[in-house]
Amino acid sequence: MDEASFLAAYEPRDYPSVAVTVDVVALTIRGGELCVLLVERGRQPFAGQSALPGGFVREESLARAALRELAEETGLTPGRDDLDRVHLEQLRTYGNPGRDPRMRVVSVAYLAFAPSLPEPTAGSDAARAYWVPVQEAKDLAFDHDEVFADGLERARSKLEYTPLATAFTGTEFTIGELRQVYAAVWGEELHAGNFHRKVLSVPGFVESTGETTAKGGERGGPKAKLYRAGDARLLHPALLRPTREDRVR
Incomplete structure (x- = not known):
């Protein structure tokens, strides 16, 4: 079967539905303490619970999606302000079944460092956003405790080498x-x-x-x-x- 014939016969419902998201472990130093950016989820699942910033990938690259999510929660504009000084790197991919109760979701996590970022402003799907010292970040939604722990260890080890x-x-x-x-x-x-x-x-x-x-x-x-x-x-x-x-x- 050639490509044109395959596409004509292709039925999406014959294949499992999988969504791709990005999650961001954003770290900065405030008042001499290492802090991570968290959001309070404004809708289900896990409404009212703290989580890392993130969301579904649109028609964009993964890195651009991560920057967009970070910009939404910090009020900064990509290409301007202090967002230009953010160091962004891919951390890991998380895809265990059941990590999201809505559907099978694979998340690509990013680690972001910045020398200083302002008070955050919650994006469209968050009730609020806030900086918290890393030792206080726990009991996060989804599998974000694992994602955050991996990001923190990556940050600490990268300072070594x-x-x-x-x-x-x-x-x-x-x-x-x-x-x-x-x-x-x-x-x-x-x-x-x-x-x-x-x-x-x-x-x-x-x-x-x-x-x-x-x-x-x-x-x-x-x-x-x-x-x-x-x-x-x-x-x-x-x-x-x-x-x-x-x-x-």
Whole structure:
């Protein structure tokens, strides 16, 4: 049977119905804490329960769908504002039967990092949207506890072997500010001296601007040197998560 004959005889009802959605684990740092964006579902299923932002894919790419969902909940516009600074990467695909009571739904999850995002505004299918510290994100709708846990672990591990932490800082930053990003994402206070030494030992991670801060550094000390992101794409040696000697004493 040629293609034209096949299409003429094709009957969609002979095949199982499968929908594709995207879910977004959006992380930012607010008040020194790593926070995730959640929505309160405004309709069934799971009306009134917290969930990750997401929705059905339209006539668009998966990445564009994820950006659209993120924009709807943050009030930002794709191509403008701080949304341009969002780091977006595909996380995993989730397709266990029964994960959505409506039909067979396969979801492609994305991880989004941003240095700062405003107070969210709920999209069309959410009663409200809000930032919450990651340790308070639990009992989520669908299988979003699993999706969120996977996203959080991906974020924490990526800070070990990539320079992604600089996506949470300004264009110029101090080593102390970079350490605060690592501390927030890892949920660990880090020893300042050890961290400073390790960062500067990684080729291409950061580079000096030759400038210093206008005011004194941490704890009223001398002015701190300013750095910018280097050209490294991978960190070698990696900045591994804290061992006992790395933690604050």
